[in-house]
Amino acid sequence: MLRIENLVKRYGHKEVLKGFNYSFSKGVYGMLGANGAGKSTLMNLITDNVRRTGGSILYDGVDILKLGASFRALVGYMPQQQGYYDNFSARMFLFYMAELKGIARKRAKEQIEQLLRVVNLSHVADLKMEEFSGGMRQRTLLAQALLGDPKILILDEPTAGLDPKERVNLRNYIRRISEDKIILLATHVVSDVESIADRILIMKEGILAADDVPAALIEKVQGNNLEDVYMYYFGENSISSGDF
Secondary structure (H helix, E strand, O other), rough: EEEEEEEEEEEEEOOOOOOOOEEEEEEEOOOOOOOOOOOOHHHHHHOOOOOOOOEEEEEEEEEEEHOOHHHHOOOEOOOOOOOOOOOOHHHHHHHHHHHHHOOOOHHHHHHHHHHHHOOOHHHHHHOEHHOOOOHHHHHHHHHHHOOOOOOOEEEEEOOOOOOOHHHHHHHHHHHHHHHOOOOEEEEEOOOOHHHHOEEEEEEEEEEEEEEHHHHHHHHHHOOOHHHHHHHHOOOOOOOOOOHH
16 A cells, blocks of 8 residues: 655645645556646656655555655666666666666566566667667656566656557557556547556646546546546646636
């Protein structure tokens, strides 16, 4: 169980998260929100890449700051953007990330070969990443997030740059591995989460505006799909935070 209590993050005078509360158990959580809603900030706080201003993040009842490295070992994170080692091949990059995560060489080798197959990069695994397309780079990032079989998987815009077939394959894979993981998936591509998310979190202006199963949210806004839900909260005639 990952529990977030009254989480606050400020940058100077700007309050990006305003007392966020939520409890995550195993399953897929789709996080929807416009730019600046606080999605990436929340993810960076959970991964302990950014220091919180206030509140608590608890894993099995213990603050993650007290758990330290033992908690970070449970987390796989795919950031929206990341600097690359362009002179590394995908395989070299994954071995490097496995070493940083403290994964034994033999186990790392087995996992890397499996993950290269999962993300369909086995045939180009020894090419330098400077030759990769944007979609191939995204798939490499996903593979590194999956190293170590993390219990918490955090994906920030994971399908950016992927073609439709790759996006479907990725969604299906996330669904398959979600039985024993907490998976947070932030995206602007609503179709990426409509078919696989157990729950949808709508974030707006640093707060949780709505949270429910996809069908219930669609019914609430009298829509036909999750796109209608998104437009209800973020379209030109969307409600403001003062209406919550």
